[in-house]
Amino acid sequence: MISELFKIKYPIIQGGMIWCSGWKLASAVSNSGGLGLIGAGSMYPDVLHEHIIKCKKATSKPFGVNVPLLYPQTDEIIDLIIKENIRIVFTSAGNPSKYTGKLKSKGIKVVHVVSNLRFALKAEKSGVDAIVAEGFEAGGHNGFEETTTLVLIPTIKAKVSIPLIAAGGIASGESMYSAMAMGADGVQIGSLFASSHESSAHDNFKNAIIEASDGSTYLTLKKVVPVRLLRNEFFERIQSAILEGKDKDVLTKMLGKGRAKMGMFEGDLKEGELEVGQISATIDEKKTVSQIFSDLILQFNNTKDKMDKIGRI
């Protein structure tokens, strides 16, 4: 299990989601026995600094920072993380070989998020300590191959020997148990924590996650960067343009800037980008992080009992 690597109680990692994952969420998850991650993707270095300081005050347990490697200030952010003595860094959306060596030389545990086997092999080669394999059903940015979690985990597990964390489609103890049966050493959970009381997302967005059902999300903008969004007015407009065959430039212009913040942080449900996973269909209630952990653990153990009853075949 991944618990030993991070020195945490449960093999449950909270996704470092933009606009949701501030110090409140990360510290609540770490205090509950999981690994909380501050999502640096939506933070300037000074904002991240503030969140790190507050998170340290709010928990004595291990926590980490998630850094998407696609922003101009990544160098500054990495230096800040080292200076602040953060022990765990998750990187995503970029080349893991760029920062892994530097971070590892400071004794920092590095985990890279991938969506296919090729990137998993590349991440392992770059020296990371573990991999998050994120399936097609996950919210937000996503891989071009559209490989689902149920397929991605065994595909990567067969070829990679470092620990593997499953992400995408997991919001219950049953699916956590399933992911580990597939071969994952732990799970990363996004949408469920995005909807929690401690998430820094706007309440409108949290309510939209609660109300989402089967078919409410869709992977779109594949000509720009594939992203899974809740269907809203902005989504339908973009989707029509895609079906008409509009090219990358037109779509990029329609997307513009700041829509993720507008949707998830400012609560504009019509015009914002609402990044959330398919599994939001099963999330029906806003909970505290502590309640989420109690439920996950109870469901995991009940699933064990259920499978024990089935026994060997």
Add this chain to the structure above:
Amino acid sequence: MISELFKIKYPIIQGGMIWCSGWKLASAVSNSGGLGLIGAGSMYPDVLHEHIIKCKKATSKPFGVNVPLLYPQTDEIIDLIIKENIRIVFTSAGNPSKYTGKLKSKGIKVVHVVSNLRFALKAEKSGVDAIVAEGFEAGGHNGFEETTTLVLIPTIKAKVSIPLIAAGGIASGESMYSAMAMGADGVQIGSLFASSHESSAHDNFKNAIIEASDGSTYLTLKKVVPVRLLRNEFFERIQSAILEGKDKDVLTKMLGKGRAKMGMFEGDLKEGELEVGQISATIDEKKTVSQIFSDLILQFNNTKDKMDKIGRI
């Protein structure tokens, strides 16, 4: 478990795939302790009749017929099934309320294949005995919502009380164990059986399944009927037309008729439609059905041992 409903030893159902699932495959699966299904989708009534007769000779175990409800000769096929005293029918791709009553009145067990919650509720209401919930990763025809197996199973399980069979992304005992942990009462396996020695598919197609890797399949033709295909020359041509915004009529014309037979049965890997699931990435060897069963059961039981070691959390 689904085993009691069908009076079979293992909760393993072979998908009734067109051009792959003749009497040889169905009887081999039933003789191995699973439920074999003859795939009527690629058969005229007289051909189906012949396969039923041969299957009865080849096994004394329960087997069934899969009937996609979208062909003009469906009435004839249903009457043939009743006349031949088939005890299990899987229906797909159509309205389950049309034939379920008639079949049930003859004591036939009816199972309907769905890809979303709405169709699952409709199937339950129509009186079927069980549901197959097939995720986005599955080969061949697929749902518009693109819900993956890991999400679809808990979504349906929460609202439907009849037995639930998971399909899509399953080709090992580990994923079988996972699907049952998610809440499935059994599994339906397609691609793995399509690649078996007993499958009636062309050897070229079986070899293509063995060679497929991460990203080799893609869900396409969404403006016509969504279908997951192996990427080949035909696929790339269709995909370019889609990206250019070509409409349904143009795409339907490009598709033409008979491409599934051309690809899967006649072995034209360039111009045929090659319907197979994402999980083909993990299928590396052509096996007999008997070997497939031994491996699935061993893997299932090994997964149980692995999960027992993890224990309660």
